[in-house]
Amino acid sequence: MLLLLLLLLTCTTLYFFHDRNVRSKASYKLPPGPSPLPIIGNLHQLGKNPHHFSAILAKIHGPIMTLKLGQLTTIVISSAEMAKIVLQNYDQFLSNRTVPEAVRVHNHHVHSIAFMPITPLWRFLRKICNNQLFANKTIGATQDLRRKKVQELLGKIHQSSQIGEATLFVAGTDTITSTLEWAMTELLSNPNTMKRAKRELEETIGKGNQVEESDIARLPYLEAILKETFRLPPSVPFLIPRKADTDVEINGYTIPKGSQLLINVYAIGRDSNVWKNDTNLFSPERFLGLETHVKGRHFELIPFGAGRRICPALSYAMKILFLMLGSLLNCFDWKLENDSKAEDIDKKQEFGISLRKAKPLRAIPIKVNN
């Protein structure tokens, strides 16, 4: 009983101070949002898939919206236009990270480039990424290694195909694996898209051949499939959370200093002001003839983020995805386990830093002869 009273007293005191703090900043006009409960704010509303729920809320409250995640004021961006304003015009004030306790206890905010603040050390590490690790020269020099690794993968899948085993697309926290799994899921759900992709590969590099890096520029339909995979079930549903270093005024609203900024990539991929036709339809064709790329300048498609904190491994990741997906499609035919139908594929998502398939895809490879 005493414990309960103490807890109640602590909560009331916290709420009182927090409330006073907000009122002392009455000149702020926070972006609109759903009413928060004391202490927990809107946490109870977010559920298992916060990217879905905040996309629904954004339809009511708008593309710049306030949520209270416990005591943390969080501004959620849900349209391409608003993402452009935030990440292009105000990137310099919004480049630090909010660091969750789970990351802090392991000291990742000190050692990990993804969570450390903008400091000379961060700049130094980014320079190493840009000029050494992921520089064109380095990526070019390691081409043989990737070819060999893809060859090994194809060899293992060939063994599975000989015993009719389903190839499990092991879902991990890894963004490349989850992108690949979503791409295969969508292709197996859309047999016509699969056929068109295989036809392009067959006509461009010959049936049954492994994709080489020099082939990439000649595979526009495969590229469109990867972009559509990034749009529809994005492997990273929210960009890694950012923090406002100062008050930032946007469209008459304030992103207050110290607040957390979330960019909902999932919602942006469904922004009906940008994406015409059925936004929920997997249709790589929508990218054919468009200049849209994933390098952080077209804000309707920012799977790798944008601005100073853009993913430094972007072009390396894209190369690997081309090689793996293209080779899997060109060297094998694929069917679903237990003769399931395309419409039976379970596409439920499991939220995390990367968006995984709740139920891993199981598909059976059948070797294609060249």
Ligand code: HEM
């Ligand atoms: C499909 C694959 C990948 C996707 C979709 C992806 C996406 C992202 C996103 C959205 C961010 C945050 C950007 C922002 O805050 O604006 C990020 C940051 C980062 N990514 Fe990736 N990534 C992928 C692969 C990789 C790989 C393979 C590596 C390394 C080998 C990597 C290393 C990093 C690092 C170090 C950061 C932190 C950059 C910083 O905070 O300064 N990523 N990535």
